[in-house]
Amino acid sequence: VTNYIFYTITKIMNHTDTLHEIYAHMSCFSLMTVSFPNRCELSKLVENCKHFSSFIKYFELMYCYMGINQRYQEYILLLLFLLMGACCMIVIAHIVDNYLGAVLKILGVKLYMNEYVTAVVLVSFGNVMPDLIVNFMPVRMHIDLFTIFVANALATLLFSGGIICYIKSFQMYEHATVRDLLFMIFSCTFLELCIVEDKTVTNAECYSLIAVYVCYLLINIIDMSLVRHSIKTLRAQIRALSKRPPGPARNRLLGKKQQLLLKMEQENRFIIRHQSYKLRFGVTNTNTRASGRDVLDTQSLGTHAFSTRRSEPLLPAMDTNQMRYILHSPRNSKNRFLFTEFFEAIIPIDMLKWRTSGCCGRFYLILVAPLNLILTLLIPSVDFLLHKHGWSKLLNCLQIIINPFLFIAIIEGMVRKTYYRWYLLLDFTHAKWSFCVTVPLAIFVLIHARTDMPPAYHVVFTILTLSISLLLLTICATELEVISIIIGLILNLSESFISAIYRSFAQSLSDMVLNVALALEGYERMAYAAIMGSAIFNLTAGIGISCLFNPLTRGAGSSRWLLGDHGTNSYFFLLIALITMLMWVSNFNFHTRRSVAIFSIILYFIYVMYAVLVEFSFIHAFKTDSMMEPK
Structure with missing residues (x-):
């Protein structure tokens, strides 16, 4: 914030000194530097405050309508902002867990992807999309993007990945895991080269970062x-071997090829699996949507507190x-139980x-019942695990x-x-014309469809689910971004510290909801692959696209505010995390352990502790101090 104020004042002094131009170029963050009685008036005059948030003018709310004029009142309001941030994270978690995750799995099935490609393309894209859209908002036009993306990758990899390794023991995709880790090391060092060495970011470097991610997708x-070509070849070889006379050598070779074929076929296709759960009174059910992610086996978790649990066999495919x-x-009849079904669907509490x-x-x-009711009325549920697919x-x-x-x-x-x-204020100028299309369409569906089975076009509802889900996720991510900045300003914390700790941790929590849900449903390898895919996207296309559409990053010396005070710290800790991951995956033969999870979480908290010590000047950060050459 201080850097941006200095940049704004310098620009104003070089070009104009009229009061109107000063208000036009001032940052809304500079309100915190003036006395309390003047903050209300200034919040209405500064042009930047009009573009600062999407739904709420926080500074006007604080200093004009709530009448904040004492320091202790700001601290009381801080608790309200923390509660609002928690509500935003709950909304994000609810949408991701109940709507977005199911739609992404359906897309993976319809596009004939395997589990790994579904994870690194669809699931990871769903994780990073809200935060990527926030980067186009005015609130992130002059912010330490390097710290944000590297810290997000670090928190997702260590914290979210550590939780996955703790709750489930599984074997990773061997060659794909090594490839992803090497890609992340290359992406991290290439990103540091683009930003630090040239002291600025050029269009060519932005396109290069995006090209790295495109190459990653093409390779996958x-x-x-x-x-799939190898599977066809193996099947042909097995058919040829089956026709040969039986013998010890032939039987051994045939067994090896059949075992290899079975493994490759399991990794080649993405299937919707049966979901089983164990209730606390010991009843097991495999026919409903409620799964292990909903009701955890707490007794098992307590028994195996720090020891690695035995890998569970994969659940069979479900007949959708x-x-x-x-x-x-x-x-x-076509409308049997029409209203009964409707009222049962909108019950806001899962019995x-x-x-x-x-x-x-x-x-x-x-507490979440009102939220559940609103989202149920707004977002269509399309899920192959539900009766009638949620129809x-x-x-x-x-x-x-x-x-x-x-x-x-x-x-x-x-x-x-x-x-x-x-x-x-919501604007209904164009929205009301949507009734001309949607009302006849709804009447047609009401006449044509049945209540006891979904129509053939039910999968088209995924478009409605995806569109409104991503919009709501973007709104919550934007409000969470502004709230985190205001919290940092009230507590006199640097923007870089907020980016390195608060933003990244909040982002990892929202990602963790979907990843943990996938792991508890039997897609633990897919969940961990999505974590690495999200990290690679953040380090390449995420920051490349953000810098490409932000003209301020091409300014002289932009690398200084892109890195911030904690950017280099995050960079070194990410390299440490990636190198240690390469070590333990090779030593454990690509099997996860709870010791690995504990190590990852401890390493992340060491990073947090180091950032706190740097923020309060107990130790020096991994950065070059700013110096002015004497004239």
């Missing part, structure tokens, strides 16, 4: 194609058509979770009308930036 797709037609009967939860769990279910005829017909209307209204409101006092 080519590898998947080669594996069976779940589609499970309640269908030709003798049923299975309610019965199997303790007091704290039930209190949490009550609810009357609810889905309403969502055909509500979903596009609110999507267009929110987008139009964010573009027009029309505020009433301190909050954004």
